[in-house]
Each structure stands twice: as C-alpha cells, then as structure tokens.
Amino acid sequence: MSAAPQKAKAGAEKIEVTVSAVVPLNPLVTRFEFTRRDGQPFPPFSAGAHTVVEMRDGARTRLNPYSLMSDPGDSSIYAISVRRDDQGRGGSLFLHNQVKVGDPMTITYPVNLFPLDLRGRKHVFLAGGIGITPFLAMIAHLERMGGAWELHYSCRSKELGTYVDELTYKHPNKVHVYFDDQDQAIGLEDLLDGQPLGTHVYVCGPKGMIDWVHATAAAHGWPDENVHSEEFLAPQPGKPFEVRLCKSDITIQVGEHESLLEAMERCGVDAPFLCRGGACGQCETDVVSSDGDFVHRDHWLDDDEHASGKKIMPCVSRFVGKSLVLDR
Amino acid sequence: MTIQFNTETFRDDYSFRNSDWAIKRFPFPFHEDSYMYSVNMEQHRGGPAGSVYEKRFDVDEHYVSEMADRAIVLAEDPLRCQSLPHMTLAGWDTLELIMVSKSEDYPDLFELHRDGDRWRWINKPMGIDHTFTFLDETTLPCGPLEYITRQAQGDYAVLDQRGDMLYMDAGMVTTQADWSLDFDIGMDFFEWHAPVPLAHEMGIFKRALKFLLNIQQGAPARRLNWTMTVNPLLDTSPENYHKWGVQKTTLTPENIGAKQHLRVELQTFYRLPRSNALLFPIRCYLIAFQDLVTVPKWGRRLHRVVRDLPEELATYKGFIANRPLMLDYLSRYDDGLPTSPGIWPDLETEPPLQT
Numbered sequence: 001m002s003a004a005p006q007k008a009k010a011g012a013e014k015i016e017v018t019v020s021a022v023v024p025l026n027p028l029v030t031r032f033e034f035t036r037r038d039g040q041p042f043p044p045f046s047a048g049a050h051t052v053v054e055m056r057d058g059a060r061t062r063l064n065p066y067s068l069m070s071d072p073g074d075s076s077i078y079a080i081s082v083r084r085d086d087q088g089r090g091g092s093l094f095l096h097n098q099v100k101v102g103d104p105m106t107i108t109y110p111v112n113l114f115p116l117d118l119r120g121r122k123h124v125f126l127a128g129g130i131g132i133t134p135f136l137a138m139i140a141h142l143e144r145m146g147g148a149w150e151l152h153y154s155c156r157s158k159e160l161g162t163y164v165d166e167l168t169y170k171h172p173n174k175v176h177v178y179f180d181d182q183d184q185a186i187g188l189e190d191l192l193d194g195q196p197l198g199t200h201v202y203v204c205g206p207k208g209m210i211d212w213v214h215a216t217a218a219a220h221g222w223p224d225e226n227v228h229s230e231e232f233l234a235p236q237p238g239k240p241f242e243v244r245l246c247k248s249d250i251t252i253q254v255g256e257h258e259s260l261l262e263a264m265e266r267c268g269v270d271a272p273f274l275c276r277g278g279a280c281g282q283c284e285t286d287v288v289s290s291d292g293d294f295v296h297r298d299h300w301l302d303d304d305e306h307a308s309g310k311k312i313m314p315c316v317s318r319f320v321g322k323s324l325v326l327d328r
Numbered sequence: 329m330t331i332q333f334n335t336e337t338f339r340d341d342y343s344f345r346n347s348d349w350a351i352k353r354f355p356f357p358f359h360e361d362s363y364m365y366s367v368n369m370e371q372h373r374g375g376p377a378g379s380v381y382e383k384r385f386d387v388d389e390h391y392v393s394e395m396a397d398r399a400i401v402l403a404e405d406p407l408r409c410q411s412l413p414h415m416t417l418a419g420w421d422t423l424e425l426i427m428v429s430k431s432e433d434y435p436d437l438f439e440l441h442r443d444g445d446r447w448r449w450i451n452k453p454m455g456i457d458h459t460f461t462f463l464d465e466t467t468l469p470c471g472p473l474e475y476i477t478r479q480a481q482g483d484y485a486v487l488d489q490r491g492d493m494l495y496m497d498a499g500m501v502t503t504q505a506d507w508s509l510d511f512d513i514g515m516d517f518f519e520w521h522a523p524v525p526l527a528h529e530m531g532i533f534k535r536a537l538k539f540l541l542n543i544q545q546g547a548p549a550r551r552l553n554w555t556m557t558v559n560p561l562l563d564t565s566p567e568n569y570h571k572w573g574v575q576k577t578t579l580t581p582e583n584i585g586a587k588q589h590l591r592v593e594l595q596t597f598y599r600l601p602r603s604n605a606l607l608f609p610i611r612c613y614l615i616a617f618q619d620l621v622t623v624p625k626w627g628r629r630l631h632r633v634v635r636d637l638p639e640e641l642a643t644y645k646g647f648i649a650n651r652p653l654m655l656d657y658l659s660r661y662d663d664g665l666p667t668s669p670g671i672w673p674d675l676e677t678e679p680p681l682q683t
C-alpha cells in the first residue's frame with residue numbers, strides 16, 4: 001500500500017535550537033546547552049541517546065554525534081559536553097572556537113544506540129575520559145527511578161576530570177574516580193567478580209578500554225548480553241578515491257579529509273544515515289563492483305560481510321584501488 | 329467533524345455495522361490485483377483528510393463499542409494484558425504518546441492538562457475525567473499500559489529492544505487475528521513470527537527487523553496486514569477458538585455477503601522516548617463483503633486477489649475451506665475491467681459494475 005507516498009529523508013528528525021550556554025569545564029572540555037527556538041519542550045529522551053549536531057563551517061556542513069548528557073527528565077534544555085580534539089577533523093574545534101551563546105543551530109531528535117537494559121537489577125558504569133557523558137544522563141534517570149548503580153571513572157588528571165567534583169559531591173558512595181597521573185586504575189577483575197546476579201556493565205571510552213572490558217568480562221564468565229559499550233568512530237582521513245554511484249548516475253571524488261558519506265552528501269545524494277559512526281547500520285550500501293581494497297572501519301558488518309566485498313558503510317569506511325561502483 | 333458513535337456488538341447478535349462514511353474510508357489493503365508478502369513499510373506522517381491514515385491514532389464510530397468489547401474480554405481473561413516488570417516505563421511512554429496525540433488530534437473529544445507531573449485527562453466519549461501523577465502507578469486504577477489501552481482502539485504490543493533484537497515483553501491484545509500474547513510473551517521477533525509461511529524463506533523478516541530496529545523517535549512508520557473473519561468478531565484469539573472457529577462452517581451462498589468480513593490491520597510503529605522500546609499498535613478494521621463490493625474497484629480487485637492467492641497463505645489465514653464459496657460470491661462483482669492502481673476507492677473515475 002501507499003496511502004501517502006513520501007520519500008524518507010536521511011537522518012533523524014531535526015530540531016531548531018539556540019545555544020543558551022557555553023560552559024568551559026576544563027582546558028579540554030566545554031558544555032553546550034540548547035533551548036528550542038519554537039518555545040516547545042524538547043522531546044523526552046532515553047538515557048544513553050545521542051543527537052547529531054549540524055555545523056555550518058564555511059562552505060562545509062559537518063554532522064557530528066554527541067551523547068545527550070542533560071537530565072532526561074528536564075525537557076527545557078538539551079546539553080552536550082565536547083572534548084576539543086586538536087588532531088580531529090574539526091567538528092570539536094568548530095564548536096569550541098566558533099559557537100557562541102545565541103547562535104542558531106540544528107540538531108536531530110535523540111537516537112539511542114546505548115540504552116540501559118531496563119531488566120538490570122544493578123548497573124555498573126565504566127567511563128574513560130569524555131566517555132563519562134552518556135552516564136550522566138543514565139545516573140539522572142536511575143536516581144529518579146530508584147535504580148541501583150555505581151560508577152568507575154578513569155581520567156587523566158584531577159584537572160581534566162570532567163564532572164568529577166559534582167559527581168563525587170552528589171554521590172560520594174557510588175562514584176569511584178581513578179587518576180592516571182596518580183597511577184590509579186580500575187580494578188576490573190575484582191569489580192566484576194563482586195557483582196550480584198542480574199548486574200549489567202556499561203563501558204564508554206577509548207577503544208582500548210572497551211576491548212579490555214569486553215575481554216575481561218568474557219574471561220570471567222559474564223554473558224555477552226550483560227556487557228554494553230558505545231564507541232563513536234570518527235571517520236579517518238585517507239587517500240582520495242573515486243566512486244561511481246549507479247542509481248544516482250554520477251561519479252564522485254572522495255577527498256582526503258571527508259568520509260564517503262560526506263562526499264555523497266556534498267554531491268547532492270540523499271544517502272541514509274543515523275549515527276555517522278559505524279554503529280547503527282543505516283548507511284549500509286551494496287557494492288556493485290570493485291577493483292581494489294576496502295578499508296572497513298564499522299562495527300555493523302560482520303567479518304564475513306567485510307571479506308565479501310559486497311557491502312560498505314560509507315559513514316566511516318573507505319576504499320583504495322582502481323574502481324568502486326555502489327548501488328546508490 | 330464530530331463522530332457519531334455506534335452502539336453495537338462484536339459478539340452474540342453481531343449488531344456491528346459500518347456507515348457509508350466508514351465504508352468509504354475503509355483501509356483497503358490491495359494496491360494491485362494480486363497479493364504477496366513484502367516489507368510494505370512507509371512513514372506514518374498523516375494522509376489524506378478523513379482517511380484512517382490522517383491521525384496518529386484513528387478514532388472512528390466504533391470507538392465506544394470496541395472499548396466495551398475489550399472490557400468484556402478482560403473481565404473473562406485478565407492475561408490479555410501483560411507487562412513484564414521492566415516494561416512499566418514503556419507503559420508510561422505509551423500512555424503519554426496516546427494522550428498527547430489524541431488530545432492534539434481530537435480536541436473536541438479528548439483533553440490533556442499538564443501541570444508538571446500532575447496530569448488531568450478527559451475522555452468525553454467514555455465519560456472519564458481523571459487526575460493522576462505521571463510516573464506514579466499508585467495514582468492510576470491499574471498499570472499505565474492497561475489504563476490507556478482500555479481507552480484506545482486496537483491491540484498494542486510493546487517490544488523491548490536489546491542487542492539488535494525485539495522482545496514481546498508487554499501488550500494489550502483482545503482483537504487479534506488468531507495469536508496469543510500469553511503464548512508469545514517474552515519471545516523474540518523470529519520466534520513469534522515462526523508460524524508464518526513463506527516470508528522467512530523470502531528474507532522478509534530479516535529485513536523487517538533491521539527496519540524496525542532503526543525506527544527513530546519522531547519518525548513513526550506503518551504497514552497494512554489483512555485476513556478474513558466470519559461474523560464481525562474482534563476477539564478471534566486462540567484462547568476462544570472453540571467459540572469462533574466453528575462459525576466458519578456457517579457460511580452459505582445466501583448469508584456470505586453479510587457474514588464474511590475482510591479484516592484489515594493498520595499497524596504502526598513508534599519509538600518510545602523514555603524507555604527506547606518500540607510500540608506496535610495493531611488497529612483492526614472490519615468490513616462485510618456486501619459493503620465492500622459497493623465500491624466497484626474493490627469488488628473487482630478482491631475477487632482477483634482471493635482467486636490468485638497462494639494456497640499457503642489462504643491456509644495460514646484460515647479461509648482455504650471457504651475460498652470456493654467466496655469466489656462464487658465475489659465473481660459476481662468482477663466484470664473483468666481493468667482497475668486503477670493504488671488503494672483508493674476512486675468512485676468518481678472507476679466505471680460502475682457492467683452487467
């Protein structure tokens with residue numbers, strides 16, 4: 001059937017916002033708060049959700065995902081906390097250097113790829129650095145609903161311990177902080193062994209930390225479904241390459257510092273996406289033919305699919321070789 | 329428009345009737361002269377004025393009577409509404425979504441006044457005026473899911489999403505086409521779909537699941553499904569098969585036009601904001617063959633679809649034994665003329681039946 005044929009737009013629904021506060025938290029991290037331009041309350045969101053922030057940086061449009069870290073019970077603002085990445089592709093630098101209170105911006109409806117397992121009798125959060133952000137919303141949620149939780153938070157130093165003071169002040173018995181520069185580290189094995197049945201573990205931080213938690217939990221007999229992680233991959237730069245898009249009937253060039261998805265968008269192709277970080281599966285694209293090597297970087301396709309050369313996730317993956325033709 | 333609510337039954341004397349208005353807006357499910365399973369999903373963003381697709385939750389002339397029928401079913405069998413402990417938040421999400429949508433879409437029938445967590449809900453057709461505290465179960469007479477779905481037409485399955493899978497962990501199911509919430513509770517997407525023929529082999533469920541996992545807040549989707557029901561029964565459940573199954577043998581050439589109903593489900597899909605669960609409302613519309621064939625295009629097309637439907641589907645949908653009888657009746661409304669594409673009645677442009 002088709003009652004009202006409409007073409008689905010790529011990405012989640014959008015919300016027009018105004019930057020209502022810019023709060024530097026330490027030399028690297030700044031919080032940005034948004035209010036809605038139409039005066040309506042924000043949609044409620046589930047803890048762990050992210051929003052994609054649209055940045056008009058000169059001629060370029062950047063779209064970066066950030067975890068919503070405000071209280072999900074507060075529909076008057078949305079807030080994100082952003083770590084400045086001097087080596088990155090510029091999204092965080094744009095926010096830190098260009099965005100001021102009063103600026104109009106566009107963000108998307110919340111999308112949750114890192115939800116709480118609501119069956120959990122207890123939730124153990126493991127944060128590394130800026131990976132603290134989704135846990136702030138989860139903690140606010142569990143405090144309201146009366147859920148059991150504890151946080152183990154590892155930071156480089158006291159100075160860079162984003163939200164450490166606030167968290168330890170509010171929840172002195174549930175928050176445990178570890179500073180790298182004081183040689184403190186999360187005692188993961190003991191921590192995992194001491195948990196009651198029905199506990200869920202969540203990790204957000206650098207890739208090494210995520211892998212370490214998954215491997216250690218597996219070795220200690222934890223079921224996979226009780227261990228949750230979120231890692232947003234930023235697209236990595238790479239050699240420019242050419243792609244033929246057969247449905248759109250155009251050939252495009254992917255530059256060194258843009259992703260394949262961004263190049264398609266720049267050329268006016270309305271390609272699907274949600275997370276832009278290799279996790280949601282929305283951008284999955286069929287390969288019609290290829291002569292060369294894929295640089296797969298997503299978490300979505302399995303190893304067999306990566307090896308098959310039949311699929312690519314344009315938000316993070318690239319290609320090196322003679323020719324690539326996609327069904328898009 | 330104000331809706332004139334019918335007083336009618338879906339059991340015993342079967343006084344259910346569709347008005348001319350309800351016939352014209354019936355969600356006819358066939359966009360062409362044949363039917364096969366497909367991933368027939370589209371966005372649920374309204375539709376033509378007056379159609380069943382226009383509002384988020386369609387309210388029609390059967391509302392009050394359908395809710396009375398639901399109350400009877402629940403009194404006999406409380407297990408038709410279940411919610412596993414972790415699904416209470418999704419129940420509140422459902423309550424909020426339905427109250428907000430109905431009060432915005434039908435301001436003359438429903439009102440919602442919110443002062444922080446203190447909410448006042450007014451349901452005029454059902455004579456309800458209730459003040460309660462949002463997220464506080466002790467201020468409602470029953471759980472939030474049961475409370476609101478006793479006031480909303482259609483069945484509701486509430487799916488928890490965990491590790492790229494959906495689980496049927498809550499629901500209100502009293503108007504179903506021969507499946508059981510009590511049997512399916514806790515099952516995953518592939519388990520509860522196991523009885524469906526052909527679709528698994530066609531890869532439909534794999535693709536459908538991927539689509540559902542990616543349904544986002546603010547961007548609901550919908551699809552239609554259909555089957556056949558003898559007598560306008562809402563509750564065709566396995567639990568009560570002994571009551572309605574035998575009625576299928578009462579069809580005769582004389583009574584088939586009145587007794588045989590096409591049953592269409594308008595299924596919608598919403599991502600729930602607080603719980604991240606997926607809400608799956610299944611709204612059932614019934615139409616007697618004799619009413620359906622008053623739309624010439626639909627009469628022609630239904631004959632062709634029923635005639636050419638693969639045997640597996642006619643068996644699964646439970647009308648293989650009555651198919652010859654149906655075809656005898658329907659063939660009188662098929663003059664062989666071509667039909668216009670799409671689901672709409674096209675009464676002005678399609679020719680009347682040629683005899």
Ligand code: HEM
Nearest residue numbers: 365366367368485487507520521523524527536554555608
């Ligand atoms: C999460 C949402 C969904 C729920 C809760 C659900 C539930 C069900 C149930 C309970 C049945 C009856 C199975 C039985 O015989 O016991 C069914 C049948 C079926 N479902 Fe779904 N379903 C969902 C989504 C979908 C989607 C997205 C598709 C898309 C193709 C689909 C396709 C079908 C088909 C083709 C049948 C057979 C219907 C017939 O021939 O009458 N379902 N579903």
Ligand code: FES
Nearest residue numbers: 276280281283315
């Ligand atoms: S956009 Fe989510 S995987 Fe590519």
